[in-house]
Amino acid sequence: MLTVDVVVRRLYEDSPEGFVAARAAAIEDARKAGDREAAKRLAALKKPTVAAWVVNLVALRRPELLDELVGLSTALRAAQRELQGDQLRELSTQRRKFVSSLVGAARKLAVESGSAAGKLPLGDVEATFTAALADPEIAEQVRSGRLIRAVSYAGFGEVPKPRLRLVTDDDPVPEAEPAPAPVAAPEIDHRRRELERRRRELDRELGAAMADERRADIRLERAEEAERDAGHLVEDLDAELAELERRRTEAVADVARRKAARRAAERESAAARRRVGDVQAALDDLT
Structure with a gap:
């Protein structure tokens, strides 16, 4: 029997159309072999979307391309942190070309695996590779070769620090704003207390909002898990129905064969009876 890792790789490398049936067969093989842990692990695997499968092909068959992706992603983040404009522009251009080459490699692998090029969701594939360049966690998921759905990323990279500008003698001097009127000490104390009170209120609201967010996230995770399950x-059930339909088709064909055999037997029986009658009649004539 193949190792679980080899079976898992094949499941995510082969077309998603046969994933469910192949997974069911692998689980049955593991159960027959008495490996309950392997059967449990295989049963937990999720069917990938077509876009995720195309990305997985690159991870499984061309892992060196994703090594380059990680290196480029690290260089981009470093350039943004250090505000290296020229280098960042060059790396951004390189990023676009590299993502295009990744999509091209993914398309070629999918076509070699039997998929029609016109039906491939290459937009989702491109979005996933772009997200992997921006987010190291997504990059690790992509490199695993077991992605189950495409991902996207709204922005790119880290938020750059604000640029500082050196003011020279040639720059126009802005007009000075009028100095604020002095505020009496009691009024300052009143404002300070009011600000502190407002800050405490906002802190409480923030804590409550964060707690609500955590609860909402938990509910969302549970809902997503329930949806996946x-x-x-x-x-x-679709796989079982397909198997039952296959067995039904075979049974119908078997019934037809048996019906034909029964009719043939009936004809042979009738012919035999006629022959018996003929022989009996001949015997009666002799007597």
């Missing part, structure tokens, strides 16, 4: 169940 439901989808997984549907996939399993």
Whole structure:
């Protein structure tokens, strides 16, 4: 029996169309072999979307390209942190060309695996590679070769620090703003207390909002997990239905064969009875 890692690689390397049936077969093989842990691990695998599968092909068959992706991503983030304008522009151009080359490599691998080029979701593939360049965590997911859905990224890289400008004698001197009127000490104390009170209120509101956010995130994760489990169940049921339909087709064909055999036997039986009658009649004539 193949190792679990080899089976998992094949599942995510082969077309998603056969994923459910192949996973079911692998689980059955593991159960027959008495490896309950392997069967459990295989049963937890999720079917990838077509876009995720195309990205996985690059990770599994051309891992050196994703090594280059990680290196370019590190250089881009470093350039943004250090505000190296020329280098950043050069790296950004290199990023666009590199993402295009990744998409091209992914397309070629998918076509070699039997997919029609016109039906490939290359936009989602490009968005995933772009997100991997921007986010190291996404890059690691992509490199695993077990991505189950495409990802996207709204921005790119870290937020740069503000640029500082040196003022020279040639720069126009702005007109001085009028100095604020002096504020009496009691009024200052009143404002300070009011600001402190408002800050405490905002701190409480922030704490409550963050708690609500955490609870909402937990509910979202549970809802997403429930949705994935439901989808997984549907996939399993679809596979079972397909198997039952195959068995039904075979049974119908077997019934047709048996019906034909029965009719042939009936004809043979009738012919035999006629022959018996003929022989009996001949015997009666002799007597």
